[in-house]
Amino acid sequence: MSVNTTERPDTVARLQATPRRRRSTVWQHRLGTSGFLLPALAIITIFYIVPNLLAFALAFTNWSSYHDSIAFTGLANFRSMLQEGTLTNDLRVTVLYAITVMVVQNVAGLGLALALERTSRVNGFFRSVFFLPVLVSPLAAGYVFKAILADDGPLNGALGIHISWLGSTTWTIFVVALVNAWKFMGINMLVYIAGLNAIPGELVEAARVEGASWGQVLRKVKLPLLAPAVTFNFVATLIGAFNTFDIVFAMTQGGPGTSTQVLNAFIQQQYSQGYYGYSVSMGLLLLGLVCVVAFPTLIVLRRREVNL
Template identity: 35%
Template sequence: MRNLARGLRREMWYLLFLVPGVLLFTFAVIVPFATGIRYSFTDWDGVARTLTYTGIENYVNAMQDSDLWTVLGNTFKYAIILTILVNLFAILFALLLDAYLPMRNLFRTIFFLPGVISVVLAGFIWSYNYSQGFPKLLSYVGIDATSPLGNPDHALIGLIIVAVWQGVGTPMIIYIAGLQNIPAELVESARIDGAGVFRVFRSVTLPLLAPSVTINMLLVLTGSLKVFDLVYVTTNGGPGFATEVISTFIYKNAFASFKAGYGMALSTIFFVILVIVTVVQVSIFRKREVEL
């Protein structure tokens, strides 16, 4: 017991260094999260100092809100398509830039640069490109084009193109790092055995790249599900309801419509969805890593 007490006193100094971080996490994350859940059971308008508890009424209304299901459909459509495209382009660019290529460091920088630009600035740039730049260029070859962001059938695709352009850089760097950790001897052995380029990629490169695939799929999917700024600065959820996603839907209900209690309930539902998606995705890809 004396040795245990002496050990605890000795380790106590190290634990003191954790206190600032724990306090910051508590007051910046835990307390606001708990307060938000509390407000989700009220009819708070975001301004009043008094609260009226309504039980689970906000959650019942959310489940019966047809707009919520439309928004969730838009969100998952955007996230799934974006995740697939970003990872496909990132792997393609990583394979290209990991091989011998003149000025490959320059090309790595060029492909990574869009990710450095703020999402708001990228949204304004592409809004101009869609409305002014591309139509003028296409008019020189006799093609009459309009901005896809003004067309309900094409607006979501227009946003995905912007997000792919800006979001491919970071996953590409992660894939390049994963490729550089693959022993060259394994690739050479496969080629000596007569394996072609695609066979080497399928049987050697991809299995060893599986941890990078898991990380990138998780980061891109969860990030795209939480998209807000790109939609807000380009379409604001329009035209109609074509690009309305869950984050902008929550924002408009909580702040524009002064239904903060209902907005908090939507946020809680979205949090649960994110947790479920993350757990399912990690379990699936971890299982795939073992199988590969």
């Protein structure tokens, strides 16, 4: 039976308008959702994307306090860096510092996580104690340890010896790296504790029933299942160590000589002397170094997770 639409024009108009109303509702929903993202996108664009794009462009200019205008110079800044022996030394110091911090910080964090794995009031207290240095300002921590490790400081006084902890061109870089690892190992500890608590207890109990020792359980059960936490901690620690500045500046200011002058310290030195474009180009070089080291490390560790 057919419907006489000529007698019911309102019904026809409503049926024809329904698809349009639906499309309009969908677009309003999409625009409404995007509207909540616009403020965040604007902040990221203004304070992150635009400055980074400008920094990339200014790295290829002669921008400095010694020039009246900014001119494009191409790769001149990068050629100057390659010709200077200081850059080679700073690269070596930065890589050595980053590797030392990565190893020490992760070993210490994993050891603390294994010791404080079980949830209890006592372990909760010690977790807070070991995490507390993370909340301290890196500059403050650096200045405190500079006073402690001074030649006439409390450490030498308590030990009854005279060691120049911050005066050696060979070992000072490792001393500063240990302070950095102490400062941030609480973060690694918490990540490892979360990974340990995520391991099914049945697997550990089954291994113990089979006669596995504590070391065998750790090596055969816990460490393989901690692979995601290891990947995160190693990569995050490596990137953080490459970008360090505060602790090194507070404790040694790059000395003695240039034995602890990491790239960020050299960048700050060049910028304070008015070589702005040159320092920005060094920042790009540091970014490239981080990518060259961090991405292969991430890929290798992720593949290890899959293989396990």
